[in-house]
Amino acid sequence: MARGLNLFLALGALPLLCGWSHAAVAQLADPTRPALSPAQAADAPADLAPAASGLQSVILRKGGKPAALINGEVVELGGKVGEAKLVKVSEDAVVLKGPAGEETLRLIPAAEKKVVKVGAGNTAKKAKGAEK
Numbered sequence: 556m557a558r559g560l561n562l563f564l565a566l567g568a569l570p571l572l573c574g575w576s577h578a579a580v581a582q583l584a585d586p587t588r589p590a591l592s593p594a595q596a597a598d599a600p601a602d603l604a605p606a607a608s609g610l611q612s613v614i615l616r617k618g619g620k621p622a623a624l625i626n627g628e629v630v631e632l633g634g635k636v637g638e639a640k641l642v643k644v645s646e647d648a649v650v651l652k653g654p655a656g657e658e659t660l661r662l663i664p665a666a667e668k669k670v671v672k673v674g675a676g677n678t679a680k681k682a683k684g685a686e687k
Contacts, residue, residue, distance in 0.1 A: 610649055610660035623649045625660065 612624035621644035622631040630641050639653030648661045 610662055613644060613646060613649065613662065615644065615646065623660075625649070 610623060610625055611627070614622040614624070614629070616622070620631045620633070622629050622634075623641060623644055624630075625636050625641075628636075630636055632641055632644055634641050636651055637653070639651035639658065641649060642652045642657075643650035647663065648659055651658045651660065
């Protein structure tokens with residue numbers, strides 16, 4: 556029992572030893588928490604209201620207008636986001652056209668396709684290695 560109590564106390568002190576306070580841990584955002592509606596966000600304390608984060612979701616409807624969730628608001632194709640108009644909706648991105656030109660918003664901004672060329676250069680290296 557003493558061993559269990561020592562382990563419990565050690566784990567309880569772990570956040571303090573790592574420099575975490577209970578208040579700091581309590582302020583971490585829950586990634587599984589559903590997004591607040593615009594009305595809820597207006598009434599929520601500032602620490603719970605989500606920051607504007609661009610494209611959050613794409614809505615492709617069968618037989619209906621495609622739409623996108625941008626900065627917490629549903630915008631249908633042809634609708635406005637500030638001064639810009641939603642002109643294109645695809646599975647992973649949307650295009651806004653405004654006074655400053657076209658802007659593409661992606662669901663996952665860091666995801667980019669890269670083409671890897673496999674050609675004669677790679678096979679020549681393999682052939683040289685095989686000769687040795």
